Amino acid sequence: MKTGDWGGGFVKEQRHELILGELARRGAVSVAALAQRLGVSEATIRRDLDELARLGKVHRTHGGALSADPREELPLNLKATSYAAEKRRIGLAAAALIQPGQVVGCSGGTTVAHVATALRGKRVVVVTNALNIALELATSEEAEVIVTGGTLRGRSLELVGHVAERTFRELYVDVAVIGVDGISLEQGLTTYHLSEAQTNRVLMEQARQVWVVADHSKVEKVTPAYIGPLSRVSRFITDTDAPAPFLDELRRRGIDVVCA
Amino acid sequence: MKTGDWGGGFVKEQRHELILGELARRGAVSVAALAQRLGVSEATIRRDLDELARLGKVHRTHGGALSADPREELPLNLKATSYAAEKRRIGLAAAALIQPGQVVGCSGGTTVAHVATALRGKRVVVVTNALNIALELATSEEAEVIVTGGTLRGRSLELVGHVAERTFRELYVDVAVIGVDGISLEQGLTTYHLSEAQTNRVLMEQARQVWVVADHSKVEKVTPAYIGPLSRVSRFITDTDAPAPFLDELRRRGIDVVCA
DNA sequence: ACGCATACGCTCGATTTTGTTCGTTTTTGG
């Protein structure tokens, strides 16, 4: 088999990652759909599912599987997130722009988690209100991690509320890396949940520079909760599929745009 | 080696660098693709991958390799902990004694993590300084989780320091569930790390009741850092292999002993 | 120059993985 071109040739473990990712996002998968999506026979998918079931990671059903371990639904498995490749590049690009010794504030979200992964090995201080970001850096010898504390917001693993905001206010950060669910010329930065938006806003206020990271699917999208205006953003890091006109307009407004 | 080539002549270290780079970028590599890309035989790639695997830098698979996930070293997989069965029973027993609506403070440690797992589905408020405990409850619809914040202490996933202690002091908990590395009649409660001991002590001070959970291997053991005296403990929950004389002495001192 | 160590490619039998076929079980839809 010729592997290595694009995403056609997967080894078993990659399929498992993808299956778990699909499961984390949708909660259920079907044998037929996975077989087609991954370009392998249904027998192979059944064997994969059986193996994952033996490991207790999925709950097998007729025609597919359900997620078994509730923790699998958490955004901890970075390889399994949507646009994982793009986000990885974004993370690497963002981390490369961080100077040693700087204090970096990180909001939640899987894109920011990729930034955190790329920050491992760099001598930095990371302040975050997201447990998945803290977890990414927990095994780093170099990075120091400060968690804000706060009330845990279920699936997103973000800490919000009075405790989180107060801790953020006690600290000044060189760079705030903000993950958003929508970035729009008209509506600015938005996310899905009000409490997270509020916490992010506090982080932005404490930062010398505000960097926004988001894959192209977030561009020109507006979600319910308003975080802040584009005027506070000093840099936007996205992938190469982001529409050029949008990026040009950002540049015209003085924002440094990076395409990874 | 034929050095006269183009860029195809790599020495081992260069290949290793390139493999790790590719792995960091894509998350997975295949033997065949690497062999073609680097212009060497597949046998050489296998040797490279085996060597990198011995160094713990990659995770070997059939047909290629995945980037070694450093998160696997974290105490997140409860089933893989030592004395998992005993700890699970301890967790269930402890959780059964918690009343709905109570506020529970949880320290770190895998035994306490099992308590947290058993608390999922109960309507309680959990205050904790340990990320693994917060994660166990993140998907719970019933339990509310408050994380103290603080400086992340590497592998143990505990938050310590000024922020953690201040948040604890702001709250009163009905029950503090403390995990210890040693419990001794003479030396009281001990753990391995001073900072964690200090944080646990603050939690104990804020609790109406202090429960200690530990499997039998911790009994009559003393570890470097002192947490507090047995006199503050109101209940000790352990497994059935704990030595009876020790438990009798605890009972004599007015501690409620539960063997799960 | 010689010997030695290291790195590499090649071959070949063993192992793992995958696809296919076929009889059986489960689900679905009257």
Next chain:
DNA sequence: CCAAAAACGAACAAAATCGAGCGTATGCGT
């Protein structure tokens, strides 16, 4: 409740991959 359709599991065959052994080349020190 019954029959068609879908899904399953087991068995087998083909392909890919692996590991080990062996020979060769290159570099290095004596």
